[in-house]
Amino acid sequence: MNLKPETFARIDEVITHYPVKRSATLPLLHLIQEDVGFISDEAIEWIAAKLELQPINVYEVVTFYPMFRRKPIGRRHVKVCRTLSCALNGGYKVCDRFKEEFKTELGQVSPDGEVTVEFVECLASCGTGPVVMIDDDLHENVTEQKVTELSAKIRAEAKK
Amino acid sequence: MPEQRRIIFKHIDEPGYTNDIACYLRNGGYEVLKKAVQRKPEELIDEVKKSGLRGRGGAGFPCGVKWGLVDRKSGKPIYLIVNADESEPGTFKDRYIIHQDPHQLIEGIMISCFANNVKQAYIYIRGEFPIGARILEKAIQEARDNNFVGQNILGTGYSCDIFVHRGAGAYICGEETGLIESLEGKRANPRIKPPYFPAVLGLYQCPTIVNNVETLCHVKHIAEVGGEAYSKIGTPGNTGTRIYCVSGHVKRPGYYEFECGKVTMGQLLNEVCGGPRDGRTFKAVIPGGSSAKILKFGERYKGKRKIGADMVDYDWGVEDVPMDFDCLAMIGTMGGSGGVIVMDDSVNMVEALANINAFYSHESCGQCTPCREGSLWMKKITTRMVHGDAREADAALLKGVADQIPGRTICAFGEACSWPTQSFIAKFGDEFKNYHLTKKQEKAPGALELV
Numbered sequence: 001m002n003l004k005p006e007t008f009a010r011i012d013e014v015i016t017h018y019p020v021k022r023s024a025t026l027p028l029l030h031l032i033q034e035d036v037g038f039i040s041d042e043a044i045e046w047i048a049a050k051l052e053l054q055p056i057n058v059y060e061v062v063t064f065y066p067m068f069r070r071k072p073i074g075r076r077h078v079k080v081c082r083t084l085s086c087a088l089n090g091g092y093k094v095c096d097r098f099k100e101e102f103k104t105e106l107g108q109v110s111p112d113g114e115v116t117v118e119f120v121e122c123l124a125s126c127g128t129g130p131v132v133m134i135d136d137d138l139h140e141n142v143t144e145q146k147v148t149e150l151s152a153k154i155r156a157e158a159k160k
Numbered sequence: 161m162p163e164q165r166r167i168i169f170k171h172i173d174e175p176g177y178t179n180d181i182a183c184y185l186r187n188g189g190y191e192v193l194k195k196a197v198q199r200k201p202e203e204l205i206d207e208v209k210k211s212g213l214r215g216r217g218g219a220g221f222p223c224g225v226k227w228g229l230v231d232r233k234s235g236k237p238i239y240l241i242v243n244a245d246e247s248e249p250g251t252f253k254d255r256y257i258i259h260q261d262p263h264q265l266i267e268g269i270m271i272s273c274f275a276n277n278v279k280q281a282y283i284y285i286r287g288e289f290p291i292g293a294r295i296l297e298k299a300i301q302e303a304r305d306n307n308f309v310g311q312n313i314l315g316t317g318y319s320c321d322i323f324v325h326r327g328a329g330a331y332i333c334g335e336e337t338g339l340i341e342s343l344e345g346k347r348a349n350p351r352i353k354p355p356y357f358p359a360v361l362g363l364y365q366c367p368t369i370v371n372n373v374e375t376l377c378h379v380k381h382i383a384e385v386g387g388e389a390y391s392k393i394g395t396p397g398n399t400g401t402r403i404y405c406v407s408g409h410v411k412r413p414g415y416y417e418f419e420c421g422k423v424t425m426g427q428l429l430n431e432v433c434g435g436p437r438d439g440r441t442f443k444a445v446i447p448g449g450s451s452a453k454i455l456k457f458g459e460r461y462k463g464k465r466k467i468g469a470d471m472v473d474y475d476w477g478v479e480d481v482p483m484d485f486d487c488l489a490m491i492g493t494m495g496g497s498g499g500v501i502v503m504d505d506s507v508n509m510v511e512a513l514a515n516i517n518a519f520y521s522h523e524s525c526g527q528c529t530p531c532r533e534g535s536l537w538m539k540k541i542t543t544r545m546v547h548g549d550a551r552e553a554d555a556a557l558l559k560g561v562a563d564q565i566p567g568r569t570i571c572a573f574g575e576a577c578s579w580p581t582q583s584f585i586a587k588f589g590d591e592f593k594n595y596h597l598t599k600k601q602e603k604a605p606g607a608l609e610l611v
Contacts, residue, residue: 017323019280020364025345030287030326051345064347064525065328067287083249084450084515084610085407085501092609121331121519122249123288126407126499127414136290 001046007035011050021051025061029068038069066120073116074109076154079133082119085126090143094130095119097144101151114158161431162423165393167401168377169417172260179295181302184263190308192384196271197316204275208379210387212399217243217334217372218449218497219572220485223379227276227369229359236366240278242269243339244285244292244373247331248449249519250499253403253415254373258285258292262299266322268376270308271383273320276369280321284339287328296324331523335571336370337362338525349527350571374403394420398484402495406433408502409440421487425455426479429502440504444587445478447488448496450516451576453583455481461491493583509588510595511610513580514542518611520577528569535577537561542581545595546611555592559585 003011014027028047033039039062048055062068080086080095095106098117104110107118125131128140132150139150171177171187181189196204209224230238242265246254257265265283273281285293300322303309311319330348332338338348340363362368371379378400382390391399398420407413411434418428429435429442436442442457461476465487474490481487485495503512521539526532541558544550551557562581565574585592 017325020344022345023325023343026326026328026342030328053345057346060347061345065287065330067329082515083519084512085250087515087610088408088501088503088507088512088608090609092611120288120329121522122247124246124252124255124286126250126252126501127405129407129413133288138291 001032001042003032003035007031015051022053022057024051025053025058026065029058029062029065033068037072040070072109074114075158076115077133077135078115078117078154079120079123080117081121081123081125081129081131081133083122083126086123086129086131089129091130093144094132094142094147097147098132098151101147112158114154162418162427164417164432165401165419165422166417167381167393168257168264168374168403169415171264172256172415177260179260179262179299181263181299181306184261185306189263190267190303190306192380193267193270193274193308194314196383197274197314197318201275201277204271204383207382207387207390208275211378211382211390212387212397213375213378213382213390214398214400214485215372216374216378216402216498218248218494220495223371223375226359226371227272229357230276230369231360231367232277234360234367237280238276238278239363239366239368240269240273240276240281241336241339241343241363241368241370242281242283242373242376243334243336243370244283244289245327245334245339246373246497247286247334247523248451248497248499249516250405250407250446250449250501251497252405252407253498255289255292256415257373257377258289259295262296263303264377264380265296265373266299266303266309268378268380269322270303270313270320272369272371272376272379274313274318275379278320278369281323282343282363283322283324284333284343285324285326286333287326290326293324293326300324330525331519332525332571332573335573338571339370340368347525349525350573352570395422395482395484397486402483402498404428404483404498404500406500406502409437409442409504409506410502411435411437418483421482421484423483424479425481425483425500426477428483428500430479433502436502436504440506442478442502443505443507444503444509444512446493446499446501446580447483448494449499450501450519451579452488452496453493453579454587455491455493456587459587463490465490506608508546508608508610509584509591510542511546511608513584514539514546515610516580517542517577520573520580524573524577528574530565530568531574531577534561534565534574538577538581543611545592550595552596554595555585555589558592 015024102110213223214220327333333348337351342348358368402420517539521535524535562578565578
């Protein structure tokens with residue numbers, strides 16, 4: 001498994017947090033996804049060996065939790081909240097605008113490789129909906145105008 | 161306007177208040193823990209029992225009773241899990257506690273751990289809060305460096321550590337036994353209870369307490385003022401303060417903390433949140449997170465309620481209902497997680513339900529057939545309705561499916577996914593009944609889109 005040295009170090013550390021190794025399954029998946037971008041077959045087998053499990057034990061976890069991905073995404077991950085409070089304030093329009101900006105469809109890598117736009121369920125910021133998470137950062141009260149600005153920012157950062 | 165009483169949210173949004181330990185200590189932080197560890201653990205449990213604190217996660221189960229159920233004779237370690245997987249649509253209080261005042265939570269956790277002889281606590285935080293997880297990890301390290309967490313805490317010989325564990329986007333991890341399965345590294349399939357509750361066989365088959373973030377923050381304040389004094393806040397049976405998270409169609413959505421039951425729905429929505437948007441009127445409100453049964457403005461709720469020793473008649477409109485667990489239960493809904501979702505007259509209720517059904521069908525863990533199939537079936541019906549393909553029998557079919565789910569599943573998700581459908585049809589049946597006659601039309605510019 002080809003990972004950054006600091007990822008290996010954090011993996012070894014996180015396993016010590018639990019009296020039963022299997023508990024480290026989710027943390028390891030997060031760490032590897034943050035490092036590599038997605039969860040490959042190799043990663044599943046590597047985690048299983050590391051935690052003394054069968055690959056199926058890890059695979060069933062990967063397929064259960066929506067945040068784990070089996071294939072790469074664009075350089076930036078745009079997650080638009082789909083749930084009621086955000087929808088009441090225009091979440092669907094916000095999502096459509098992002099799709100238009102990057103000429104892409106939900107869950108696909110945009111043709112420029114820049115983003116993957118996804119609808120996600122509740123981001124727990126209902127009072128400031130519609131909300132969008134771009135990678136780890138939350139953007140609140142997002143309007144169509146703000147989508148244009150955020151998209152321009154994403155493009156500008158890509159060129160650097 | 162009713163006065164807020166900010167206990168948990170005292171410092172949230174306060175200018176200059178930061179989430180590092182220096183700021184927390186300047187504001188009297190960890191003083192309660194220092195005193196608590198000098199007391200007997202049983203005394204602290206008693207204080208929590210006396211306080212009447214009810215869990216703020218949704219079910220409103222008394223916290224002291226939950227702690228009292230813990231099997232202390234098994235000889236196995238006792239675990240505390242902080243349920244920071246707040247995923248109920250409409251609820252967002254944890255975000256602000258974790259981001260802005262993490263040490264308040266950590267102090268509450270440590271007092272609770274000491275009271276219950278817990279040596280290891282886990283904070284199970286939603287996967288969607290990566291920054292929140294980092295803030296908590298930093299705060300725990302600061303607390304370790306100051307000997308509030310870790311080995312030989314404050315020289316008492318008591319040791320206890322806290323670790324942060326991130327979820328990965330599954331709502332069902334908020335259900336305590338699903339959460340435990342997830343923490344054990346498995347799919348979050350809830351466990352059957354009874355017979356075995358987490359207090360007896362929880363994490364790694366050891367006695368386990370699972371408490372909500374807000375609940376544990378309250379424990380800190382109970383330890384500070386004493387159970388007796390705390391029980392005077394709020395109303396009998398609904399003690400303490402409550403954070404209401406208001407979202408949707410009000411002028412000032414946000415989080416507001418009041419004494420439990422001391423504010424009515426009307427005061428909250430009209431005075432505190434500024435009322436409906438200009439030119440609109442309120443149509444419906446979901447008072448306790450999206451799974452709570454919906455209330456219709458203009459309807460009246462009548463019955464008898466106990467006040468002291470007397471039975472008193474009540475006749476309430478939605479605006480008159482005091483916002484506490486019991487009053488909301490009396491009118492057929494629940495206080496739940498405190499997430500109040502407001503809809504005005506621009507909302508098509510079939511679309512709103514279709515949105516909610518999409519959520520619950522996505523989030524069913526799939527373990528029980530009625531929930532897995534039923535939630536998806538309800539979603540399919542409401543989706544085809546809003547797409548102009550409704551059938552004449554759809555309203556009745558929808559109700560029929562919803563009625564078959566509750567009480568037939570391992571966990572309360574069955575209820576959570578069927579209550580919206582049951583209550584939407586009960587309250588707004590007219591909008592559902594003749595939907596097959598409404599063919600798909602082009603939406604007017606600016607019309608809401610919920611599906």
